[in-house]
Amino acid sequence: MPQIAQLAATYSSQIFWMLIFFGFTFFVVGRGMVPKVMDTVAQRDKQIADDLAAAERARAQADAEEEAWRTRENANRAEAQALIAEARAKAAAVTTERLATAQVAIDATLAEAETRISEARRSAAAEIEDVAADATRDIVSRIAGLTLDDGAVRSAVKENLVHG
Amino acid sequence: MHQFSIQPLFGSEGWSIAGYNIAFTNSTLWMAIAAVTLAFFVAGGMKRQLVPGRWQMAVESFTGFIDGMLAANVGPGGKKYVPYIFSLFMFILFANFLGLLPLGVIGLHAFTFTSHFSATGVLAVLSFAIVLIVGFAKHKLHFFSLFVPHGTPVIMIPLIFCVELISFLVRPFSLGLRLFVAMMAGHVLLEVLSSFVISSGNAGIGLFAIAGLPSFILMVGICALELLVAGIQAYVFALLTCVYLNDAENLH
Numbered sequence: 001m002p003q004i005a006q007l008a009a010t011y012s013s014q015i016f017w018m019l020i021f022f023g024f025t026f027f028v029v030g031r032g033m034v035p036k037v038m039d040t041v042a043q044r045d046k047q048i049a050d051d052l053a054a055a056e057r058a059r060a061q062a063d064a065e066e067e068a069w070r071t072r073e074n075a076n077r078a079e080a081q082a083l084i085a086e087a088r089a090k091a092a093a094v095t096t097e098r099l100a101t102a103q104v105a106i107d108a109t110l111a112e113a114e115t116r117i118s119e120a121r122r123s124a125a126a127e128i129e130d131v132a133a134d135a136t137r138d139i140v141s142r143i144a145g146l147t148l149d150d151g152a153v154r155s156a157v158k159e160n161l162v163h164g
Numbered sequence: 165m166h167q168f169s170i171q172p173l174f175g176s177e178g179w180s181i182a183g184y185n186i187a188f189t190n191s192t193l194w195m196a197i198a199a200v201t202l203a204f205f206v207a208g209g210m211k212r213q214l215v216p217g218r219w220q221m222a223v224e225s226f227t228g229f230i231d232g233m234l235a236a237n238v239g240p241g242g243k244k245y246v247p248y249i250f251s252l253f254m255f256i257l258f259a260n261f262l263g264l265l266p267l268g269v270i271g272l273h274a275f276t277f278t279s280h281f282s283a284t285g286v287l288a289v290l291s292f293a294i295v296l297i298v299g300f301a302k303h304k305l306h307f308f309s310l311f312v313p314h315g316t317p318v319i320m321i322p323l324i325f326c327v328e329l330i331s332f333l334v335r336p337f338s339l340g341l342r343l344f345v346a347m348m349a350g351h352v353l354l355e356v357l358s359s360f361v362i363s364s365g366n367a368g369i370g371l372f373a374i375a376g377l378p379s380f381i382l383m384v385g386i387c388a389l390e391l392l393v394a395g396i397q398a399y400v401f402a403l404l405t406c407v408y409l410n411d412a413e414n415l416h
Contacts, residue, residue, distance in 0.1 A: 001165060003344070010185075012185050014283050022251070025203070030250055030251035033210055037223055
């Protein structure tokens with residue numbers, strides 16, 4: 001077994017060169033290169049994390065903007081509804097007012113017409129009375145030869161007209 | 165066993181520092197190949213593109229794997245050990261895989277230096293030393309409370325302390341020996357089976373059909389198993405180091 005048989009002759013060479021080459025590996029590869037490789041990995045991981053965070057932020061911002069848009073849109077819609085309601089109310093008020101005016105005018109016309117009718121009826125009644133009184137005086141003067149004064153004939157006619 | 169023998173290369177057997185021999189051996193050569201290949205592999209993944217290519221993805225998945233292992237076993241304090249654990253895991257992984265390369269078919273001989281405990285021991289002692297240094301630097305003498313689990317009855321404390329201390333001190337040995345044994349066992353198994361194939365083939369066609377051919381089929385399966393073991397042993401070494409570092413970092 002050369003490991004033991006040659007030990008006395010080779011141990012110093014083995015230890016010395018092992019330290020040299022493992023030392024080379026440790027200082028050149030382990031200390032020199034590995035941190036740079038790990039740094040690259042860490043940088044990449046950081047970039048990925050940053051990109052993800054940026055995407056997340058952008059999404060949140062888009063959400064916020066959409067929310068704001070929605071709020072604005074709702075406000076606009078409500079405002080439009082309010083405008084429509086107001087216009088409708090205004091139009092209704094105007095219509096009512098115009099109707100009322102028209103009603104008043106119609107009422108006035110009606111009242112006037114009724115007054116006129118009743119006046120006409122009264123004057124017609126007076127004329128009938130006159131005609132009746134004249135006719136009565138004529139008849140009385142012709143049949144009885146009486147000349148009655150105007151006032152008596154008129155009151156008698158009026159009495160007859162009233163009582164039928 | 166020839167595959168495990170260490171031979172100096174390039175006439176370097178006389179090299180020494182302060183009387184200690186530091187010959188540049190075939191083991192050293194494969195350490196160098198593992199280190200350079202690993203550096204090449206990781207350097208290829210340093211394009212630092214935002215959208216990684218295949219190579220960069222491969223390197224990043226390895227660093228992510230080590231990072232995840234430390235995060236799971238040590239917690240947030242484990243981040244600073246990523247360079248060490250990554251070096252450890254990848255160096256052992258590359259050593260194990262490079263040692264399994266079928267270079268024999270082109271006349272070269274791969275050498276698995278992780279099948280030598282003089283090499284794995286260095287890594288194990290290094291990990292253990294880091295655990296000790298971190299533990300004592302972070303918790304001072306309070307680190308010894310690691311050897312007395314919560315809820316131990318007072319009367320049991322001396323005994324438990326000794327048991328826990330021994331199990332703690334055995335860690336570097338178990339760490340180094342496990343890797344060495346696993347790698348060596350696999351290579352020996354393949355060597356034994358391949359010797360069956362060759363000697364039965366030399367003995368005659370009948371024996372080859374009975375012993376050689378099944379051995380060869382078994383070898384194919386065991387080669388796949390060895391690839392798995394190469395990965396698992398590197399993982400186990402790195403994972404246990406993480407677990408030990410967790411003790412040092414967080415106590416219990």
